[in-house]
Amino acid sequence: MKLHYRDLGQGTPFVILHGLFGLSDNWQTLAKYWSQNYHVYLVDLRNHGRSPHSTDFNYDLMVEDLAEFLTEHQLENPVIMGHSMGGKVAMNFALKHPEKLSKLIVADIAPRPYPVHHQDIIDGLNAIDISTMTSRTEAEAALAPYIPEAETRLFLLKNLYRREDNSFGWRMNLATIEKNIEEVGRETTSDTPFTKPTLFIKGEKSRYIQDKDMPSIQRLFPQAKLETVANAGHWVHAEAPEKFYQLVVDFIK
Structure with a gap:
């Protein structure tokens, strides 16, 4: 690759x-x-x-x-x-x-x-509906109930980017990471x-x-x-x- x-x-x-x-x-x-x-x-x-x-x-x-x-x-x-x-x-x-x-x-x-210990992060990221989101502020608000630490939210949201049509996307492959999360440990x-x-x-x-x-x-x-x-x-x-x-x-x- x-x-x-x-x-x-x-x-x-x-x-x-x-x-x-x-x-x-x-x-x-x-x-x-x-x-x-x-x-x-x-x-x-x-x-x-x-x-x-x-x-x-x-x-x-x-x-x-x-x-x-x-x-x-x-x-x-x-x-x-x-x-x-x-x-x-x-x-x-x-x-x-x-x-x-x-x-x-x-x-x-x-x-x-x-042991797997990232479930709160995965749940929080999945709670962000990037198909309807219009700002990073919305993404942080959706993430906050799962991730109380502002610095961690900022770190995770660096993965958000604007596509050419101005919609949001993830840099990371969240679906594959979640499916293989046990491999990480x-x-x-x-x-x-x-x-x-x-x-x-x-x-x-x-x-x-x-x-x-x-x-x-x-x-x-x-x-x-x-x-x-x-x-x-x-x-x-x-x-x-x-x-x-x-x-x-x-x-x-």
Whole structure:
């Protein structure tokens, strides 16, 4: 699958993968700073952003999409970073294609399986009738009973766009994501570890990476180190951008 992307800067290739319901735009602010020293690629994963929609959606396919992307753009030994679902893609990619990257960064996700926990978001998005909607304000009002946090609503509604006829559409393939939502939490496994430098970054307030996850992290990624960002939650890169930026730069160096 030919993935949509944005790229900035020059130098060592640095590929960034967004999380579930996200898109490449989410990373533009930090990418502008990293692009001063690296060639940053912001990729839309399948069924997200401006990348193609498909009825198929799982980590095996997203790993092969990424392999195809690196080949297409002749990216040798990039640093690959992913947040949440994108972190799962990055982990799976590193374990399957260790020769295709130099370093791995995983933001606030562990290899373990996660139960489905996005039903409120899916219900809220389905409550938005984009066929009759005339403004983003209407969409936010429909979403609010399901998602009380204004920042989360803003994040989700970045997926809305105006078609040429001025009607609204979704960038993401909501139907396929909902149908395959159990795939998002699938455990990351491998008989062979990824032995290159790896950085896990977690938000202090997040429960996505816990002490119980360290044995599996160290087994699959024996060179991994974990950094915790104080006073940040799951959206660690958005809640503490300066600290997150510096951790990534120090690690890549």
